[in-house]
Amino acid sequence: MSETFYTDKAAMRVAFDKAAGSYDAAAVLQREVADRMAERLDYIKLAPSRVLDAGCGTGYASPMLRARYPEAQLVELDLAPGMLQVARQKGQGGMLQRWLHLFERNRVLQVCGDVERLPLADASVELIWSNLTLQWCNTPDAVFAECFRVLKPGGLLMFSTLGPDTLKELRAAFDGIDGYSHVNRFIDMHDLGDALVKAGMATPVMDMEQITLTYPDAKAVMRDLKAIGAHNVTEGRNRGLMGKAAWQQVVAQYERFRHAGELPCSYEVVYGHAWKPEPRPGQLADGRQVIEFRPRSRA
Incomplete structure (x- = not known):
C-alpha cells in the first residue's frame, strides 16, 4: 500500500488522545453520521447479547x-485511552449513577x-457497530x-x-505546495465491498x-480537524512546520472554492453492512471446510 494511504498508528493514537477533551465540540459530522447509521438499524431484525462499538471515540453511540x-x-473499543476515559466519564455521570453502574448486569x-487486531474471542459478539473508524486503518482486509x-x-x-x-477542497489547496502528503487519502467504496466478500461476509450492502x-x-477548517484528532497522520507527511509563505499559498488556493461567503469542506460518507453467514454442512464457524478421509476397506 502506498505511504500516502499508510497511517502512522503511534501518531494517530497521540492525536486522538490529545483531542479527547475537544472532540465533542467539533464532532458535528461524526454525530450526524452516527444518527443516520442508527436509522438503518430500524430495518434490521437482530437481538444481540453482545454489541461491539469498534472505534467508539467519546461514546456518542453508547x-x-x-x-x-x-x-x-x-x-x-478505541485505540486512544483518552477517548475511552471521556466515554467512561460521560456514561457514569454522577456519584449515584457510578455506584449503580458497578452492579449493573449489562x-x-x-x-x-x-x-485491525481485535482483542476479543472468536464468535463472541452478534453486532459490530463502527462509525467513521475504518478510514484510519491501514489494511481494511x-x-x-x-x-x-x-x-x-x-x-x-x-x-x-x-x-x-x-x-477534496483541502487536498486541492495543498496541491503543488511541496512533495509531501498533507491530507489523508481514503479507499473507494467498491474496493471495500470487494474486501467484505474476500473476508467471507455475506450479502454486503454499500452506499x-x-x-x-x-x-x-481555512484556519477554521484546520482547527476543527485538529479538534477531532483528524489532522494528517500519513507516513509521507512533513514532520516539520510549514512556512508562512507556503501557508498563505494554501489559503489562497482554498479561496477558489468560496461560495456564498463560506468555504466548503466535503465528505464522501460510505455506509456498509454485511452478515457473517451460518456455516454450511461440513464447514467450521471460521469458514474452513472439513474434509473427511475414509480409509479403504481391505479385502
Whole structure:
C-alpha cells in the first residue's frame, strides 16, 4: 500500500488522545453520521447479547445502542485511552449513577485496542457497530477478517467510513505546495465491498452520500480537524512546520472554492453492512471446510 494511504498508528493514537477533551465540540459530522447509521438499524431484525462499538471515540453511540438493545452487553473499543476515559466519564455521570453502574448486569465494558487486531474471542459478539473508524486503518482486509472472526454466525457488521472525495477542497489547496502528503487519502467504496466478500461476509450492502460542512476561513477548517484528532497522520507527511509563505499559498488556493461567503469542506460518507453467514454442512464457524478421509476397506 502506498505511504500516502499508510497511517502512522503511534501518531494517530497521540492525536486522538490529545483531542479527547475537544472532540465533542467539533464532532458535528461524526454525530450526524452516527444518527443516520442508527436509522438503518430500524430495518434490521437482530437481538444481540453482545454489541461491539469498534472505534467508539467519546461514546456518542453508547446511549442509542443501549436503548435499542437493553439486554445486550456493550463493549466500547478505541485505540486512544483518552477517548475511552471521556466515554467512561460521560456514561457514569454522577456519584449515584457510578455506584449503580458497578452492579449493573449489562454494564459497558471498555477495551483499549486496535480494530485491525481485535482483542476479543472468536464468535463472541452478534453486532459490530463502527462509525467513521475504518478510514484510519491501514489494511481494511485485516479489519474485515477480524470482524468475521469475532462475529457469531448470523451476526452483523455495520460501519461507516470516508471515501476518496473527502476533503477534496483541502487536498486541492495543498496541491503543488511541496512533495509531501498533507491530507489523508481514503479507499473507494467498491474496493471495500470487494474486501467484505474476500473476508467471507455475506450479502454486503454499500452506499454513499456527500455531506458538506462550511467554514468562514481555512484556519477554521484546520482547527476543527485538529479538534477531532483528524489532522494528517500519513507516513509521507512533513514532520516539520510549514512556512508562512507556503501557508498563505494554501489559503489562497482554498479561496477558489468560496461560495456564498463560506468555504466548503466535503465528505464522501460510505455506509456498509454485511452478515457473517451460518456455516454450511461440513464447514467450521471460521469458514474452513472439513474434509473427511475414509480409509479403504481391505479385502
